[in-house]
Amino acid sequence: MRLKLLLTMAAMILATPAVQAETVRPIGSGQQGHQIIYDVIEAGLAELGYESAQMLTGTYPTIHLAVAQGDADYSAVFWRPLTDQFFVQAGGDDKLLAAGPLYTGAMQGYFIDKATADAHGITSLDQMKDPAIAALFDTDGDGKANLIGCNPGWGCEKVIEHQLDAYGLRDHINHDKGEYFALIANAIENYKAGKPIFFTAWEPEWTNAVLVPGKDVVFLNVPFSSLPGVENANTKWKDGRDPGFAYNDNYILVNKQFAKANPKAWSFLNGLRMPIADLDEAAYRINSGENSAEQIKALAKEWITKHQAEWDDLIAKAKSAS
Numbered sequence: 071m072r073l074k075l076l077l078t079m080a081a082m083i084l085a086t087p088a089v090q091a092e093t094v095r096p097i098g099s100g101q102q103g104h105q106i107i108y109d110v111i112e113a114g115l116a117e118l119g120y121e122s123a124q125m126l127t128g129t130y131p132t133i134h135l136a137v138a139q140g141d142a143d144y145s146a147v148f149w150r151p152l153t154d155q156f157f158v159q160a161g162g163d164d165k166l167l168a169a170g171p172l173y174t175g176a177m178q179g180y181f182i183d184k185a186t187a188d189a190h191g192i193t194s195l196d197q198m199k200d201p202a203i204a205a206l207f208d209t210d211g212d213g214k215a216n217l218i219g220c221n222p223g224w225g226c227e228k229v230i231e232h233q234l235d236a237y238g239l240r241d242h243i244n245h246d247k248g249e250y251f252a253l254i255a256n257a258i259e260n261y262k263a264g265k266p267i268f269f270t271a272w273e274p275e276w277t278n279a280v281l282v283p284g285k286d287v288v289f290l291n292v293p294f295s296s297l298p299g300v301e302n303a304n305t306k307w308k309d310g311r312d313p314g315f316a317y318n319d320n321y322i323l324v325n326k327q328f329a330k331a332n333p334k335a336w337s338f339l340n341g342l343r344m345p346i347a348d349l350d351e352a353a354y355r356i357n358s359g360e361n362s363a364e365q366i367k368a369l370a371k372e373w374i375t376k377h378q379a380e381w382d383d384l385i386a387k388a389k390s391a392s
Contacts (some may be wrong), residue, residue, distance in 0.1 A: 084183035092119075094328075094335065097126040097133050097142035099224075101251075103276055103353040106342065107146045109370035111112060111322075114342065117385050118334045119351070129223030134160035137325050144169075145340065148323035149176065152225040153314055155299055155324075169319035169331050169339040173346050176320060178226060178272035179313030180217070181281070182207070186266040187288045188260045195233075195290045195314070198242045201333060207268040210244070218253045218269035226270060232298035233314060261286065266298070272315075273350035278359035289313050337391035339383050 098104055102290055112122040115220070126142050130153055135144040138160035148157070148168060157166060180195050197203045198215050207215035220227035227247060234240045246253060254277055257267040261281065271277050271287075273274060281287045290313035297303040306312045322339045329336040351367050360369060374381050 081093065082239075086314060092121070092332070093123050094120045094144070095123045095142045097125065097128060097136050097145050099130065099133065100127040101147075102356055102366075103349075104147055105366045106352045106356070106373065109367050110344065110373060111144075113374060114338050114381075114388075115335060118338060120332075120335060121389050125339040129221075130225055131156050131159070131223060134166070134323065137323050138165040140325055140327065143321040143325050148242060148321045149225060151297075152178075152229070152318050153301070155228075156225070156384055161324070163326075165326055167324045167326050167336075169329075169336065170321040170326050170342065171319040172322055172342060173344055173349065174317075174319040175272070176273055176318045177313065177344060178270065178315035178318070180292070181269055181271055181283070181287040181289050183261055183267050184282075184286060184288050185286075193288075193291060194293065195239070196237060196293045197290075198239055204242050205212045206266045209245055211315060213246070213390065214242055214244045214249060215268055216244050216246055218250070218267075219247050220270060221250050222247055224250075226272070227300055229315060230270065233292065233296060234358070236296040237293050257281075274346045274353055276350070276353035278350055279354035280357075321352075333391040334388045337385060338388035341387060343380075344373070348376075376384070387388070 074260055077222075096108055096111070098108060108125065112152075115122060126136065128136060133145045134153070134156040150168065150171075157168075160166060165188055182192060190203060190206065198207075201213065204215040205213060207217075209216040217230070219230045230245055234243060234245060254269060254271075257269055258277075258280055261267050267281075269286075271281070283289060283309060289311075291312050293303070294315070295303045295305040295307065295312060297316065303316070305316045307317075322342070322347060324336065329339075354371065355369060356366060360366070
């Protein structure tokens with residue numbers, strides 16, 4: 071009798087469908103340097119019993135709308151204040167939450183090669199109004215300096231477009247808005263050949279490990295702080311320098327309903343911290359060849375191991391969230 075009961079129970083267990091893990095849908099911009107962040111998040115969510123769907127991609131306005139409307143559950147790259155306007159336009163606090171910050175104090179600015187800066191005493195973006203200075207960075211022969219700027223749809227593209235007008239530089243600078251990473255790769259080759267270069271850059275990003283600020287390149291001060299849609303903008307650093315872009319903190323953008331329905335996932339996303347220095351190093355390694363999906367996942371696993379104690383504590387707190 072007992073054997074029959076045990077066999078019946080075993081059959082019932084085998085016949086019972088397995089509980090399916092909830093699928094989480096990420097969305098990003100498609101930048102390869104961001105992938106390690108998503109892989110770290112995916113690993114954490116997996117420990118909490120979630121599966122991650124294939125990555126969706128879009129421009130930053132599209133990313134915010136997708137998360138707000140529930141077409142995606144989160145995006146790992148939400149810079150504040152740079153992309154706050156997209157947050158508001160997508161529905162703001164009624165539909166979205168900002169988890170984190172994932173990292174803080176990210177810089178951005180306008181850069182030129184140090185050799186040209188030293189040779190011609192260039193320290194300010196405003197000096198591009200001098201035809202002789204602008205001509206140094208003219209790559210298409212029209213007399214204007216060619217700035218490697220940001221892709222259409224990026225928050226920094228809107229800032230640059232605003233500042234060209236605010237500083238009266240529209241007639242002196244061409245904002246080249248092609249594929250950024252292809253343009254910056256060309257700029258690196260020009261730098262190696264001893265040619266002047268003029269570009270915007272931010273961190274965390276691999277370019278900082280190739281064109282090292284203070285060594286290979288220098289950032290230019292802007293004439294005054296000015297940001298689109300911001301009254302009394304202040305982009306100055308504590309030492310008085312002004313790169314024109316406010317320091318940004320990066321959050322994980324989360325659909326509000328998803329966060330409410332998934333307290334464990336929310337607790338994990340809200341508690342995750344990844345230092346900028348770690349992300350700079352990872353981005354450099356990815357750009358240097360460790361760029362297959364398997365290799366980037368290995369970098370993510372390496373990062374988790376490096377921070378194992380903090381990671382275990384984060385996962386334990388998330389598992390107890392309700």
